[in-house]
Amino acid sequence: MAMKGSQPAGPLDVGTIGRMVRDGAAGEAMLIKLLASNPDDKNAVIVALGEACGNAGIPILHAIAADRGATIDERCSALVALAKRQGSDASETLARALLDEDRVIRRYGLLCMAYVGDGRSWDAVLYALRVSLAGPAPRFPFALNPAALFSQSEVLPPIAYLARFATNASREEMVVGLVSSNWDKLYNAEQEWLRSHWLACDPNAEKPMPPNLSRIQSWIQRPFFAPLYVD
Numbered sequence: 001m002a003m004k005g006s007q008p009a010g011p012l013d014v015g016t017i018g019r020m021v022r023d024g025a026a027g028e029a030m031l032i033k034l035l036a037s038n039p040d041d042k043n044a045v046i047v048a049l050g051e052a053c054g055n056a057g058i059p060i061l062h063a064i065a066a067d068r069g070a071t072i073d074e075r076c077s078a079l080v081a082l083a084k085r086q087g088s089d090a091s092e093t094l095a096r097a098l099l100d101e102d103r104v105i106r107r108y109g110l111l112c113m114a115y116v117g118d119g120r121s122w123d124a125v126l127y128a129l130r131v132s133l134a135g136p137a138p139r140f141p142f143a144l145n146p147a148a149l150f151s152q153s154e155v156l157p158p159i160a161y162l163a164r165f166a167t168n169a170s171r172e173e174m175v176v177g178l179v180s181s182n183w184d185k186l187y188n189a190e191q192e193w194l195r196s197h198w199l200a201c202d203p204n205a206e207k208p209m210p211p212n213l214s215r216i217q218s219w220i221q222r223p224f225f226a227p228l229y230v231d
Contacts, residue, residue, distance in 0.1 A: 028054030050081025
């Protein structure tokens with residue numbers, strides 16, 4: 001599945017969805033009705049619930065994210081919606097997605113955890129990074145597009161998560177050591193990203209710097225988590 005972030009789709013008028021999102025609990029109730037009555041618009045409605053207000057939408061999003069009978073698009077949209085709406089309070093569902101049998105669900109869970117998740121997945125994400133770095137150096141190191149690293153890179157999302165929770169010297173040294181010792185396993189665009197977001201990972205850096213967390217968060221937010229309907 002192509003990574004779509006939180007872009008609405010379907011024949012339902014975007015302006016109509018936006019008005020429902022901004023109409024508080026009443027608007028949320030209307031969106032929930034659309035989930036059942038407008039199957040062609042279901043994914044767009046799930047996305048909208050990520051910015052709606054009320055008490056009913058959140059448990060529905062959790063249910064969709066965990067529902068293996070739902071489409072991959074619907075489950076991914078529910079994960080993003082939960083991250084936007086609940087922040088770290090959605091961590092249990094987001095972390096569970098890291099263990100899903102579907103690779104796309106696992107990736108979305110990781111992206112959401114990197115953006116807002118709590119620290120419960122440190123060991124799992126560190127292991128995922130080790131696995132990603134275990135292979136050979138890329139045959140075509142210029143293959144990744146710097147503008148599309150969010151969707152193309154296998155190593156930067158876990159590094160982004162780990163950067164948020166490298167809260168002591170031991171953890172920071174663990175991640176920096178792992179990445180710097182596998183520097184040749186990275187694509188050129190990934191190396192450039194690290195030089196501007198976590199310079200200490202570059203084994204050739206003259207003045208290693210800690211992770212720039214605000215820049216990392218901005219990098220994560222732009223593709224998926226920026227607001228669509230609410231300023």
